[in-house]
Amino acid sequence: MVSAIIGRLSQAFLLLLVMSVIGFIGIHSVGNPVFNLVNAETATPEDIRRATVALGLDQPVWHQYFRFIGNVFTGNFGTSYIYHLPAFQLVMGKLPATLELAIVAMMIAAPAGVLLGLLAGRRKDKPVDRTILRLSVIALSIPSFWLSMMLILIGAILTGWFPSGGRGPTGVFLGTEWSFLTLDGLRQLTLPALALALPNVALIARLTRSGTIEVETQDFTRFCQAKGLSPRRILFRHTLPNISVPIVTIIGMQFGGMLAFAVVVESIFNWPGVGKLLIDSIQLLDRPVVMATLTFISIAFVALNALVDLFYVVLDPRTRRSA
Amino acid sequence: MKTDTMRIFWKRSGRSGVSLPLLILMAYVLLAVAASLIAPQNPYDPLQIYAWEASSSPGTAGSGGYTYLLGTDGLGRDIFSTVLYGLRISLFVAFTSTALAALIGVTAGVTAAYTGKWGDALIMRIVDLQLSLPTILVALIAIVTLGPGIDRIILALVIVQWATYARVTRGVAMSEAAKSYLDAARLLRLPTRRIIFRHLLPNSIAPAITLVPIELGHAVALEATLSFLGLGVPIDKPSLGSAVANGFQYLLTGQYWISLFPGLALFGLIASINFVGENVRRRLDPRSR
Numbered sequence: 001m002v003s004a005i006i007g008r009l010s011q012a013f014l015l016l017l018v019m020s021v022i023g024f025i026g027i028h029s030v031g032n033p034v035f036n037l038v039n040a041e042t043a044t045p046e047d048i049r050r051a052t053v054a055l056g057l058d059q060p061v062w063h064q065y066f067r068f069i070g071n072v073f074t075g076n077f078g079t080s081y082i083y084h085l086p087a088f089q090l091v092m093g094k095l096p097a098t099l100e101l102a103i104v105a106m107m108i109a110a111p112a113g114v115l116l117g118l119l120a121g122r123r124k125d126k127p128v129d130r131t132i133l134r135l136s137v138i139a140l141s142i143p144s145f146w147l148s149m150m151l152i153l154i155g156a157i158l159t160g161w162f163p164s165g166g167r168g169p170t171g172v173f174l175g176t177e178w179s180f181l182t183l184d185g186l187r188q189l190t191l192p193a194l195a196l197a198l199p200n201v202a203l204i205a206r207l208t209r210s211g212t213i214e215v216e217t218q219d220f221t222r223f224c225q226a227k228g229l230s231p232r233r234i235l236f237r238h239t240l241p242n243i244s245v246p247i248v249t250i251i252g253m254q255f256g257g258m259l260a261f262a263v264v265v266e267s268i269f270n271w272p273g274v275g276k277l278l279i280d281s282i283q284l285l286d287r288p289v290v291m292a293t294l295t296f297i298s299i300a301f302v303a304l305n306a307l308v309d310l311f312y313v314v315l316d317p318r319t320r321r322s323a
Numbered sequence: 324m325k326t327d328t329m330r331i332f333w334k335r336s337g338r339s340g341v342s343l344p345l346l347i348l349m350a351y352v353l354l355a356v357a358a359s360l361i362a363p364q365n366p367y368d369p370l371q372i373y374a375w376e377a378s379s380s381p382g383t384a385g386s387g388g389y390t391y392l393l394g395t396d397g398l399g400r401d402i403f404s405t406v407l408y409g410l411r412i413s414l415f416v417a418f419t420s421t422a423l424a425a426l427i428g429v430t431a432g433v434t435a436a437y438t439g440k441w442g443d444a445l446i447m448r449i450v451d452l453q454l455s456l457p458t459i460l461v462a463l464i465a466i467v468t469l470g471p472g473i474d475r476i477i478l479a480l481v482i483v484q485w486a487t488y489a490r491v492t493r494g495v496a497m498s499e500a501a502k503s504y505l506d507a508a509r510l511l512r513l514p515t516r517r518i519i520f521r522h523l524l525p526n527s528i529a530p531a532i533t534l535v536p537i538e539l540g541h542a543v544a545l546e547a548t549l550s551f552l553g554l555g556v557p558i559d560k561p562s563l564g565s566a567v568a569n570g571f572q573y574l575l576t577g578q579y580w581i582s583l584f585p586g587l588a589l590f591g592l593i594a595s596i597n598f599v600g601e602n603v604r605r606r607l608d609p610r611s612r
Contacts, residue, residue: 137594143548143589145551145567149567257459
């Protein structure tokens, strides 16, 4: 058990280390950030040299990498070339907005997906099942950026029900600003959350459907039927708990995926979160912020996956013995 | 009456292997190949573009002697032509990257399974690493590293996709490698390369083939997403994704057609690929019969 946990953690750690090397090399090969500090046309060689030293870019690459790694452990990713704020602080400042968006989207996607999946699985090969399956393929085929734009077109421009972008007024809770505390904030949240939720509804529904079909053919459900339990009770008290492990896995993984996909949705809805920060920073060659953001999303994703693995133990007694 | 013919069509086509989604997909490919013959305008040729007719609504008569069926974009390019030419780029990128990824992934998977030991361990750790991160994140990291351009985006998509093929193929190849016909091949002292590519590979390739349509759909969507974010194909030769992006700023002022129609074409393309993939998977999966 302990060795399993240590193995899992060292695996996660190794993953992050390799990620950081790739990411560091990657960022290093894109553009010269010196020209963010000095004007490329008017700068003298002396200006450029001073800016290079100030950014630490005169050091050898591995030197820069080790300094970077050392800084990561202390939460110090350097100072943003654009905002002149610590990069890590910048990412953390944008985090509540992204987290809020992803949580609301998952609160829409998980119940809707599970219900649709149970419904389809119960009625395998019936019209309901086929309709849900076809709709899920269609939902998974809509590119998320186009879905976002069409939501803006329908929900904001044609009907005027919702605002087309931005975050709007926020309320303060635990010292952080949140949109869901104000009515206007909730309206701002609706469209981006829907855009993020829809593909996940389809994914969760498909997984729940196949799980339901598999469980429904097993002996214990037949026994429940023979005992005369109502189909609803069988579905929610016996089938659902038995397919909860894969559902929790996909919810955990998709939540991490949402943090990554928020890049697209946030840029379109002008939602001031981590994803928009990443795209803006890539375009502005703001190296420390790109590094901090990519590192943060990766760590969050790896940590979420590890958490999901540990959560199995709570949900599925069988994994306790085998671990 | 109409529904009856449709139903018969669905059933018949189901048996012969040709389905409605496959027909649509073939039509897409045909349109992309014949783009320069069908499109009234070459959107990459500035001489054929009338800048003063920018953002014309669908159905406007143009100075070139043809009607702007789907309107024009902010630079005066005919949307219908842009969609056809964009389709060409989107399909080219998707097909090339999927083919390369399948080739590399299958080869890596078979080789890893047959050689075993540290080569296997190394390849599979890289695969694990990649598959444990969301594809969009891997794609973003790759494209930030590689920079923009069509060749770079193909490379980025190959980097994203090869791992799936490698994992699937290795699984099958491991069980195939233990079978007696491979012992026989080894006892005949056939060269390792020959054993891998002439005996092991043909017997382990089936699951990778069912992956192809699914991954093709992913490739189209991913390329479009990266291009939309301005990290993909260059803006002067738009793919469907960058064509949608071009229309984004006009959407807010009500010129919906600039992004609506390329997006619809993109959506139809991905949906038809995904339905084809679903049919392939269902046909090859004995459980779902």
